[in-house]
Every structure is written in structure tokens, then in C-alpha cells.
Amino acid sequence: MFGLTLFPVDEQNANIMQDPMRLQMMLAKPTDTSLSYNVKYSDLSRPAQGPINPFQTGDGNVLKRKNVLTGYAQEAAISDATFTSQHRTFQSRGYAREPNANGNYVGDLVKAQEFGGRDIVQMKPSGAPRKRQKKGDPSIVEGEGRYLGPWAKPVDEVQYEERDAEGESELGSDEEYIDESLVPAISAPMDKSATAYQDDLTNAETSEYNGSSEVDYMGRSYMMHPPNKPVEIEKSFHPKKLIHTWKHGNKPITAIRFFPTTAHLLLSASADAKLKIFDVTRSQELLRTYSGHTKALTDTEFSPTGTQILSASLDRTIKLWDAETGSCLHRQKLPAIPHVIKFNPTAPHEYLTGLSNKKIVQYDTRIAPSSDSSNNNNDDNMTQEYDHHLGPINTLTFVDQNRRFISTSDDKSLRAWELNIPVPIKFIAEPYMYALTRACLHPSGKHALFQSGDNQIVVYAAGDRFRQNRKKSFRGHNTSGYAIDVDVSPDGGLVASGDSGGYVCFWDWKSCKMFHKIRAAGDGGAVTCVKWNGQTTSRVATAGTEGTIKYWD
Numbered sequence: 306m307f308g309l310t311l312f313p314v315d316e317q318n319a320n321i322m323q324d325p326m327r328l329q330m331m332l333a334k335p336t337d338t339s340l341s342y343n344v345k346y347s348d349l350s351r352p353a354q355g356p357i358n359p360f361q362t363g364d365g366n367v368l369k370r371k372n373v374l375t376g377y378a379q380e381a382a383i384s385d386a387t388f389t390s391q392h393r394t395f396q397s398r399g400y401a402r403e404p405n406a407n408g409n410y411v412g413d414l415v416k417a418q419e420f421g422g423r424d425i426v427q428m429k430p431s432g433a434p435r436k437r438q439k440k441g442d443p444s445i446v447e448g449e450g451r452y453l454g455p456w457a458k459p460v461d462e463v464q465y466e467e468r469d470a471e472g473e474s475e476l477g478s479d480e481e482y483i484d485e486s487l488v489p490a491i492s493a494p495m496d497k498s499a500t501a502y503q504d505d506l507t508n509a510e511t512s513e514y515n516g517s518s519e520v521d522y523m524g525r526s527y528m529m530h531p532p533n534k535p536v537e538i539e540k541s542f543h544p545k546k547l548i549h550t551w552k553h554g555n556k557p558i559t560a561i562r563f564f565p566t567t568a569h570l571l572l573s574a575s576a577d578a579k580l581k582i583f584d585v586t587r588s589q590e591l592l593r594t595y596s597g598h599t600k601a602l603t604d605t606e607f608s609p610t611g612t613q614i615l616s617a618s619l620d621r622t623i624k625l626w627d628a629e630t631g632s633c634l635h636r637q638k639l640p641a642i643p644h645v646i647k648f649n650p651t652a653p654h655e656y657l658t659g660l661s662n663k664k665i666v667q668y669d670t671r672i673a674p675s676s677d678s679s680n681n682n683n684d685d686n687m688t689q690e691y692d693h694h695l696g697p698i699n700t701l702t703f704v705d706q707n708r709r710f711i712s713t714s715d716d717k718s719l720r721a722w723e724l725n726i727p728v729p730i731k732f733i734a735e736p737y738m739y740a741l742t743r744a745c746l747h748p749s750g751k752h753a754l755f756q757s758g759d760n761q762i763v764v765y766a767a768g769d770r771f772r773q774n775r776k777k778s779f780r781g782h783n784t785s786g787y788a789i790d791v792d793v794s795p796d797g798g799l800v801a802s803g804d805s806g807g808y809v810c811f812w813d814w815k816s817c818k819m820f821h822k823i824r825a826a827g828d829g830g831a832v833t834c835v836k837w838n839g840q841t842t843s844r845v846a847t848a849g850t851e852g853t854i855k856y857w858d
Contacts, residue, residue, distance in 0.1 A: 553852050558850075565608075565609055615656055623658060634670070643661075667687065698714050700712065702753055745793060747797055783806055784802075788833065800812040801837065807832055
């Protein structure tokens with residue numbers, strides 16, 4: 306506001322406004338704070354003349370001076386997604402919503418009313434198929450029916466071009482013309498019988514005995530071990546010939562396990578979602594088949610006494626079986642895929658599983674899981690959870706008289722844990738490390754061997770320090786693309802591993818030199834499972850992608 310100082314009105318000052326030559330006297334300088342003449346009331350109440358002040362609203366409030374080249378820009382909190390959608394809407398439709406709370410539109414308000422103020426995200430395309438022009442005749446160069454070949458445009462684009470030629474409005478850069486007559490009718494909902502959710506097959510377990518007789522002439526079960534006592538192997542040798550072959554199925558075998566202590570039975574898990582037990586020492590026949598999983602099995606394990614079997618599958622379930630009768634004793638639904646399972650040797654009613662969601666979970670089979678079928682993550686019987694890994698779990702190995710265990714993961718790290726304590730006592734992650742996919746414990750209990758992703762077997766101490774033994778590294782095989790087992794002979798003198806090329810490789814434990822290799826699979830097959838028979842000096846079972854188990858001596 307200017308401060309006005311009124312002076313007596315004289316006839317000379319009253320004629321100033323009527324004299325164009327002296328009109329400049331009316332215009333006050335921006336620095337002036339007073340007028341040198343009295344202004345008439347009629348002049349003060351006269352309507353404003355000249356250009357409209359762009360910085361003054363209709364209610365008399367003066368707007369802020371422009372702070373950018375095109376006007377005044379005011380800060381507003383807006384997300385990147387909202388800004389992008391409004392920016393693209395303004396580019397294609399010519400209008401956008403103001404970022405403030407009043408919800409007004411700027412730009413082409415006619416278009417905003419036509420489209421109901423929707424942005425391009427809310428304008429979903431109909432998804433109708435687009436027809437293309439005919440390719441034409443190669444013999445015609447110009448005119449109707451000329452050859453277009455791969456340059457034939459969609460029919461709707463041609464219609465769009467013709468419509469623009471008639472002078473109609475153009476479509477936006479992100480629009481396309483869709484013939485509504487081509488939109489398919491909404492089909493009826495799919496029948497439930499055509500889906501995989503009609504029947505829940507995870508609770509339908511069956512078992513079939515395939516052997517000649519479930520009892521021998523004395524009434525003893527087929528699970529009964531031979532009368533001879535377990536022996537301690539003093540010297541082991543690498544196998545030289547194939548002595549027997551078992552056919553599990555046509556799909557790859559994911560795990561094989563010998564019966565604890567006596568090794569007179571062989572358990573196999575396959576991608577056909579079935580478990581099978583074979584006799585090793587007597588008739589060498591298929592004894593029993595366990596069915597109940599709906600997807601491929603990932604791991605299996607005998608209990609320390611051999612009376613029960615654990616199986617894990619891609620259907621996110623773990624099942625506990627009675628080895629002799631084939632009945633399912635326990636079902637556990639999981640929130641993720643179990644990659645590895647291990648019985649707790651000190652408490653056979655507990656087991657640990659490594660999941661694809663980076664967690665290691667410990668369950669108690671004495672507690673029944675929740676009966677709520679809608680709850681796929683029932684943790685009523687969970688006793689502990691270890692969740693420090695950053696990737697899917699690959700291996701679990703009990704060490705130090707089963708008081709601790711070592712876990713490895715796809716995060717290229719190794720962690721050691723005290724059992725029942727969810728905080729790692731040792732963490733190893735070096736820049737040169739690769740993911741450790743398979744593991745086994747040396748018979749001495751002082752070392753743990755791990756199959757590394759860089760085509761070598763590395764060794765770590767299994768005592769208190771868990772330090773890598775850099776002097777022991779077993780190389781010469783190829784494991785790319787597969788999780789291949791590693792195992793040690795009963796006397797600890799030989800190391801065995803499969804190979805992606807179909808070989809079984811043997812190294813000397815002391816010198817780390819490979820001195821034998823056996824071709825155990827056909828062309829294109831990989832040997833992924835290798836297990837020593839702990840009651841013989843040189844017998845090894847191998848299996849892989851061919852679906853057969855081979856027994857070597």
C-alpha cells in the first residue's frame with residue numbers, strides 16, 4: 306500500500322488528468338511514498354483500465370511473484386508413480402489433476418469431462434486381438450492389393466490413419482484403436498474339476514509291499530537286519546565293477562540313503578514323488594513303495610534307529626513314515642519348499658529342515674500340527690527357528706558329537722549353530738567363496754566336506770574353530786548346474802563324488818589326488834547321488850538323472 310498525503314486541491318492540479326502532455330505526473334515511481342496532488346473520489350472509484358494484473362485474484366488478494374520462467378511453482382508432496390501417471394495423462398489427453406487436495410483439473414477441461422477425469426492407468430485397454438492387413442501379391446507394385454509383406458500394418462492403424470486424414474482428432478501416443486466388435490464375450494467360469502484344487506491329495510498316502518514275503522521262515526520282518534554284527538572297516542578300496550542295478554523309475558533320483566549302522570537296506574527318493582526301499586544284502590529286490598506326495602521329492606532321511614523315514618517334497622510338505630508298515634505318522638505343511646531335512650540325533654522325535662525362504666526350522670513330531678486345512682503355515686509343533694541366512698538353505702550337517710550343526714546357503718556363506726540356540730556361533734563368508742550345495746562329515750568327526758560351486762570339494766574343521774583347511778581341496782570333476790553328493794569311505798581314506806558328465810570320481814584323502822574314475826551314467830546323464838556302504842570295504846551306490854541305482858564293488 307502506498308501512503309497518501311493529501312494537499313489542497315487547486316485548479317492547476319485538477320487539470321492534470323485532462324492534459325495528456327502532463328499525464329506522466331500521475332504515475333508514481335515505485336520508490337515514492339506520497340502523491341504531490343489530491344486525487345478525486347471519482348478517479349479512485351473509476352474501473353481499472355489497461356491490462357489485468359496477473360498477480361492479483363478477483364477477491365483483491367495479490368498472488369506471489371513468479372519464481373520460474375512460466376509462473377509461480379509451488380512445492381507439493383507427490384509420489385513418483387502419481388507424477389508419472391499424471392504427466393503421461395497430460396501428454397496424451399491434455400489434462401491432469403492438480404497435486405493439491407481440492408482435486409481440480411488443469412489443461413483441457415473438455416477432455417477431462419469427456420473421460421471422467423481418469424488417468425491413463427485407469428483407462429485399461431480392452432485387450433482385443435489386432436488384425437493385420439493382407440501381405441498382398443508380390444507381382445503388384447502399387448495400387449490396391451500391392452505387396453506389403455512384413456510391413457503390413459494392423460487394420461486398426463489403417464483405420465486410424467484414414468480417420469485422421471478426414472480431419473478428426475488424433476489419438477494419444479499411448480492409444481490404439483480397438484474395434485469393439487472384435488472383443489470376445491466373457492466365457493463361463495472354469496469348472497472346479499479342471500483345476501488342481503478340487504481334491505487335496507496331500508493327505509492321501511498309500512504304501513505297497515513289492516517284495517516276495519513280508520516275513521521270513523522264522524516270522525521276522527523284512528526290515529530285520531542280518532544276524533551278523535556290524536563291523537568296523539579298517540581299510541577301504543575304490544570299486545572296480547558294477548554288481549547290481551535297481552530301476553526306480555524314469556525320472557531323476559534326488560537322494561539315496563543306506564539303513565543306519567547295518568546298511569542292509571537302501572532308500573531312494575525320486576522326482577516321481579515316490580519313496581522306495583531296496584534290499585541290498587539278500588534278495589536285492591524292491592521291497593516297498595511309499596506314495597503320498599504330489600510333487601517331486603527333494604530329500605529323504607532314515608531315523609537314527611531306522612524305524613521311521615522322513616521325506617520332503619516340492620509340494621511344501623514333510624511326511625514321517627513308518628518304515629515297516631508304510632503308514633504316515635506325521636504331516637507337516639510348510640510356508641516354503643524344504644531343500645534338506647535332518648533328524649536330530651540326540652532327540653529322534655525332532656528334525657530340522659532348511660527351507661527356500663532362508664530359514665531353518667526345527668519341529669517336534671510328538672506334537673500334532675494344526676488341523677486347520679486353510680492354515681498352510683501351522684507352527685504349533687515348531688520348537689526353534691534359525692533365520693540368519695540370506696538365501697535358500699542347501700545343507701545341514703551335525704558336528705561336535707551332535708551338539709552343533711553347520712548350515713550352508715545360496716548366499717555363499719557358512720554358519721555354525723548351537724542346537725536350540727537361534728544365534729550363529731560362527732559366520733564364514735569370503736569373497737572367493739561359492740555356494741556350498743552338498744556336505745558330509747568325515748568318519749573321524751573332525752572335518753566336514755562341502756561340494757562347492759566352482760568344481761571343487763572344500764574341507765572345514767568341525768571342531769571349535771570351523772576354519773577352512775586350505776591344504777585339502779579335491780578337484781578334477783565338474784558339478785556345474787547340479788547339486789552333487791560327496792561322501793567319504795568308512796575308514797576315511799577315500800573321497801567320492803559324482804559328476805555332471807556321468808562319472809564317479811575317487812580321491813585319496815591324504816594327498817588329495819584323484820586316482821580313479823568310473824563311468825556310471827550314459828551320455829547326457831549326470832551322477833548326483835553317491836553313498837558308501839559303511840559295512841563293506843569297497844561298495845558304493847550311485848544314482849542320477851537316469852532313474853536307476855547302480856551298486857559298485
